[in-house]
Amino acid sequence: MSNSKTSNHQPGLIFMPGSEGWWDSERVSSPQVLFCADGTWRMWYYGRDSSFDREINLPTGRCGLAISADGIDWQRVQGLLTRGAVFEPHPDPNRFDSAHVGVSNVYEQDGLYWMWYFGGDGTVVDRGGFKAKGLNMLPGSAISRDGINWVRLESTYKGAFLDLGKPGEFDALFCAWPQVLPDDNGMWKLYYHTLNPEKGFLVGLAVSSDGFHWQKVGQILEPGESGSFDERGIGTRHVLKIKGEYVMFYEGVNSSGYHSIGLAVSEDGIHWQKVPGEQVGGSVFSHAEKGSGRWDARAVGTPCIVAMDDGSFRMYYIGANEGGYDELSSQHQIGLAVSAGTNFRQWNRWGEQ
Template identity: 35%
Template sequence: MDAASLAAASATTMKAVNFFATPITQRIATHPTTLTSPIPHTKPNTPTQLTTRKNRIRPVEPNLNSEPTNPSTPFSNDALSSPISTSFSSSNTKGLVLGLGFENSWDSAEVGSPVVKRFLGDVEERWYMWYYGKSSSNPNPGSDSIGLAVSSNGVHWERGVGQVQSSQDVGAVINCGKDWWAFDTQSIRPSEVVVMSSSKVRASSAVYWLYYTGYSAEEAENIYNHSQEINLENPERFLLDKNGGIGKIFKSLPGLAISQDGRHWARIEGEHHSGALFDVGLQGEWDSSFIAAPHVVFHESGDLRMYYHSFDLEMGNYSIGMARSRDGIKWVKLGKIIGGGRSGYFDELGAMNPCVVRNRKDGEYLMAYEGVGGDGGRSIGLAVSPDGLKDWTRLKDDEVVLKASEDCGWDTKGVGSPCLVQMDGEEDEWRLYYRGVGIEGRTGIGMAVSQGSDVTRFRRCAGFHL
């Protein structure tokens, strides 16, 4: 049985496949591009060899372009305390937990799109953060990477300056695709990591499914023909011209990679000819321009939900839609669930970069999203749904959960790419990780904390940035 046969023909006829029960083992077969499938089987302990292009597994190759400018002085990839090499003063770094990396390191020019996971053990906790980075030594398309930082408390992070070398290393872990036909040759951004293990076990024993956004060289339809002209803020802009004007928007699609240590990844080729999981919508559909930020939530066995954003050409705003899957590979689109806000509101031009979490206290679904204002400004808002499928309601129409800081803060130009983490304990605290943009487009990753169980109010805390 091949991987495609595991998928449901319709979201309404899903069967309960125990998505997390089947052990996943990655093994290189005789053919260098053929691996034993890590995809769950309907028959336990029955390996499936994937020898066709569809759903084939491709090992991730090192990025040969990510080396420092001066090759005679190689970087050591020993873990470094975070954040490092920033020009911010201590007075304007409130909430900042990860700044830019050392000069010429893999993340020295830009960081963003944080995906944070927490693991609890008997005597300690461990935090993983996957995030996007770009090096100042190679600003060309195709040089972006996804990297990993680790922490013992989710506040102070250890990071690397180059490509990971071992299962204990930190640094860049996955790079842009090298195949000419692939959908992710120009840029990649992490969207979600589905961890196939209990949160009560060590991180090293988990299996990770990384859903990410991949950009190709194909230019998407110009969204500015359908809305007022706004300048795309760093890093949403892609190949922004040097004069700070509006850049080209390149087509993006959702991708999947799998790992046993969170560091060494193998891409899973979807049904689309480019290797993506699925294509944009047909002409006239709301998601016909691009697919971005595929955030996946495991609801129950055989029921995974993907939330993603696109630009609705007819309505002239960013919108969030969803899809559903039995196996995490083949998806059925369910349509748009959130569009633009009311005139004059912080999300007037739409919602993007969704992060959906099922509240362990009451079972409701919370969605943190990046709102785009009429002037292009970025803030973070919140919506709620009883079942995660429909009836999404903004908690407060014109009240943001987190907005750009005032004065000369490191994130004074905008905040977005939210990642919600629900903490255990009686206080029911939430953490909100996010990408912040400062003066001259300088980026960083920040953290804000809820006021107890009140998810409508988050505050940046001082003293994070060491």
Template identity: 25%
Template sequence: MFKIDKTRTGVNGGWERYESNPVLPMELGETFDAVVMIHDNKYRMYFGWRTVRAIAMSESRDGIHWTRPVVCLAPNPSVEWLQEVNRPIVLYHEGKFHMWFNGQKLGDLIGGTSGKTYLCYAVSEDGIKWNIHPETIMEADRSWEGYTIMCPHVIWDEMSGDYKMWYSAGEFIEPYAIGYATSKDGIHWNKYPGNPIFEADNTQLCERERVGACTVFKQEGWYYMIYIGYEDVHKAKTCMARSKDGITNWQRHPENPILSTGYSGEWDCEAVYKGCMVYDEVNDRWMMYYNAGTRSVEFVGLAIKSGKDLGFEK
């Protein structure tokens, strides 16, 4: 049974927080940027496990109660661009699991002011043991991208027959805008010449400074994007938009931000970041997993919305 926290504010568009958040226990240490898929009638969550500096996986029967995580992709100190790994997206396609993720040099991560973040790729038979592609697959090489490219989100589009990626770029700490690229094999990517395809709307308080770290899914002829809106670099909220082609004419949700920060002193009091949505057909509800926290630590939380309608104007 999903218990809604009716004492909390900061939710719009019909969303409610899970009463026992964070959904991944705090005793695991810091967890962030979770993505969830349904495979073999189970929920699978992949996330950055910052406490052990690795990408981990956990499973659940109901999307609420999770097994203890297992490390499935650890850093490799001997490879400069794999000294830190995080921010995964995982797809199951043509009998294999495919992962795109961030790779970083540890010194650059700690310093936080220089260096580059790369996009990397790995493939797996079981989603636990991964074979990492021997080279990075994308880096910042456009003027708008600055020196950092991060937070990939990839879907396979049956109609077009290619992988589609939305990614963030800009500063090292937090990105400034969202770009788009396509690929036939998941390794060689063509960046959209009109990038960035999504930038901050400074007329909206929740994203007056920048946007970044999105996830995207396709439903009933629309591409829906869940993204981070930044009022400032430390004050982030979860927002939503949609587009017919996933590139142009984005319509922002009329009730943005759909998820805001919690009360002062609580685990999610300063920022709410990347959201990933999964539709629970059995219970006719959306499950959104998001990371939130303070400037010092983040954890993964859960919000729910009953019904399939996402609240956009018809």
């Protein structure tokens, strides 16, 4: 195992890139945190080292695991794959996930860990002169008994569980960052997002009766009004039930490219109402102050909410610093915020005075 680097000087920051030689020595992103049945905290996340394919201008690459006794101080687990990873691109170039992968949801059920992830292949997408490799991302699933050794579940679309939308449909570019929610009525919901060149980042939904065969419902959330924190759209999200109500914490991006986290609620998990927050642009948890030099002054995103026994909540998230001009020039690190008691509309960074 390898100890994570931590900092006492940056509020919220709990997990930094790995040391030289590790698969995640350049960046760590998208924490998926569980307080497990054995009393251990586990965090799956994605990232990359500087040798990973630079043509894929995304924070994804491989996935790893860290464990903790308290959910704050973490130790990396050395996996059996490249440079200590536990999950990585598939060797078959014909599969949807052959170029890069990213974990976006993990839960425990029936003695197994179920991972939902997304990936892209080596196809170069040309969007009006802008070329990007690996952007046609799709969702996949894998299972594990120990959280380290994973077996992919095969599905219809080159191994993926959803296909791209048809030309002109809202999700024709990618269907990525899946989160699956088993519902009380035996149905399953799969939330994902996409980027639409005209409309921005949009959230979609698919439903299933068995967790394997999915039918798209369509777009369920759209960008906010001008001046809002999510005016350019909505990306990563975590949906959970709180006192019988569907609650979605989601990442929004504004016209300047700054990311904050907002809140929406629903009675059925399909029709959503945004809840205005008290932070910048109507968010409930904003990026740190512009120009502050803080590690998360550009973006906070990929929220993962953990309900605590005392009724409070933790939010694990990624932060990005200012100064970058694309995904690979800004640094992603992992942070923690805590709710104001049982009030999940107000959050404070871990260690913030």
